[in-house]
Amino acid sequence: MRNLGRRVAAQFAVDRRVLALAFARMADGIGNSFLVIVIPLYVASDVVGGPTFGLAESMIIGIILSIFGFLNSSFQPLTGRFSDRAGKRKLFVLIGLAGLATMNVAYLFAESYLSLLVIRGLQGISVAFIIPASVALVNELATTDDRGGNMGVYNTFRLIGFGAGPVVAGAVVNAGPYTLPIGGLSISGFDAAFYIAAITAIISFLLVTVLITDPESTRANASADLAIPVWDRPGPNLLNPIFTLGVASLFMATAIALFATIQPQVNTHLEQGATWFGLQFAAFIVAQILLQTPIGRACDRYGRRPFIVVGMGLLIPTTLAQGYVPTSETMFVARLLQGIAGAMVFAPSLALAGDLAGEGESGSKLSVLTMAFGFGIAIGPLSSGALVGYGFEVPFIFGTVLAVIGTVLVYTQIEETLEQTQPVPFVGSD
The missing domain is CATH 1.20.1250.20 (MFS general substrate transporter like domains)
Known part of the structure; x- marks a missing residue:
């Protein structure tokens, strides 16, 4: 796998670790963008309920979707600074991917609007561990002469994942329920979508674990502040x-x-x-x-x-x-x-x-x-x-x-x- 990664990376003229990280972000991007389509359908279904606090269904959907972005963005300066202090980019990416996979599975057990809000919020915090550490890793693996190209490759694959998820998400939900080949168990279209999102996060975790190492130049910066x-x-x-x-x-x-x-x-x-x-x-x-x-x-x-x-x-x-x-x-x-x-x-x-x-x-x-x-x-x-x-x-x-x-x-x-x-x-x- 490492030799194949080197050959592919040479085609893109980037460090193989940058390409591996780009593929990892593409995988988790597919799963995360899946949820942008699936969550509104899930809220509109009869699977979840509970108190609405006087809010219309459309407002509930908007709040659940937006809490991800606000918490994700709010925590990024913190996680970015802490990854500087620790000097361990890979560890922060893995923590975020583990949290993302766990929260994707947690949707299977959500039965109320409030639980969906909490899960989506925790997902936003998880992704806040991934983004600053990933971009910092790309930056440290690059040089002044090729930094723009490395950032471009990383963003290209990340966007491919983000764009691909919504294309198939609705179809996955509507084609359910599914009968599993092992044991003959039946799962709904929603469950299938959440499983797919969790699997993509796990694939990203494995790619980062096997193919990514912190660059030699990375060192802890204890003086970093907020x-x-x-x-x-x-x-x-x-x-x-x-x-x-x-x-x-x-x-x-x-x-x-x-x-x-x-x-x-x-x-x-x-x-x-x-x-x-x-x-x-x-x-x-x-x-x-x-x-x-x-x-x-x-x-x-x-x-x-x-x-x-x-x-x-x-x-x-x-x-x-x-x-x-x-x-x-x-x-x-x-x-x-x-x-x-x-x-x-x-x-x-x-x-x-x-x-x-x-x-x-x-x-x-x-x-x-x-x-x-x-x-x-x-x-x-x-x-x-x-x-x-x-x-x-x-x-x-x-x-x-x-x-x-x-x-x-x-x-x-x-x-x-x-x-x-x-x-x-x-x-x-x-």
Whole structure:
């Protein structure tokens, strides 16, 4: 398995441990994204019940889904800092995967809305162990010359897993019940989905256990604290660059997540069905999967800052357009272009933050970006749900304003970290 991993890693021009970690995150991403589709169906079924505290079913679903993002993002600075202090990235990833697998099994025993909320919250905390340690591990296994490419490969496979889960989740639930070949036992579609989610987490755990080792350069940083510096002192700009990237990531994630929870309004506005909405939603992820790796490698050659600035700039018209497009086809194009904008920002931002992180600081520094992105993904749907009542275009105008502010921040407050870069080529240039 190790020899095969080395050959595959050579094809992607990354450390084999980065590729193994990417595959592990792809596996747990499949299971975790499964639940985004399964949990609303589970809540709507007659399997769970209990007190609703006067809340509508749709609000219960929203709270259960959003608690994952809020707790996940809130705990990331803590787990990132603790992994710096311990100097053991692999251990933190394994703790998180073990918690994720355990909570996936726990869904089988959930009988009330409150128990679902607790389980989903504990899942969010578990994933908070995985994300900062994983990104820090990729950062420490890379060098300045290939950091963007490594981040791109890691994000590509993670997104493949996240995109694949929802495609089959609904089908797994609807095709149940299933009769097991051993013992003739019957399990429901919901149980099958939870088993699949648990199995993917276990596969990730085994991949990390067998194929991942902490890099030799990782060392414990006992002086790490929980402070996130805001001001660039000493430095050429007003704001700290990592803080600036975190704010830009928050605004970007909020803008791209506005689309997710207003499916009825989108379908009514464009006079389309669920199939078109699914294609439009997937367009963003497809662009991310196709472009994360090449853009990551390009930013190793041409610099981080140009891609971040152009990506944030492209986010402005592609977000605004979604509030005014007249047809399903143009919405698809807008979402695809917005995915290109996101791909231009994410991997180069992580690479730039990794360049700035000192020895033993990767977990704490990079967790600022992953935390901010997670909060944005949670805030976006809540914002669009609250604003769409004032007009279909209002959520997208809000996202556009955030994109404008983010663009100004990265243009004025971010400096290039690569000492030697080549001019970014334009179409038609030699």
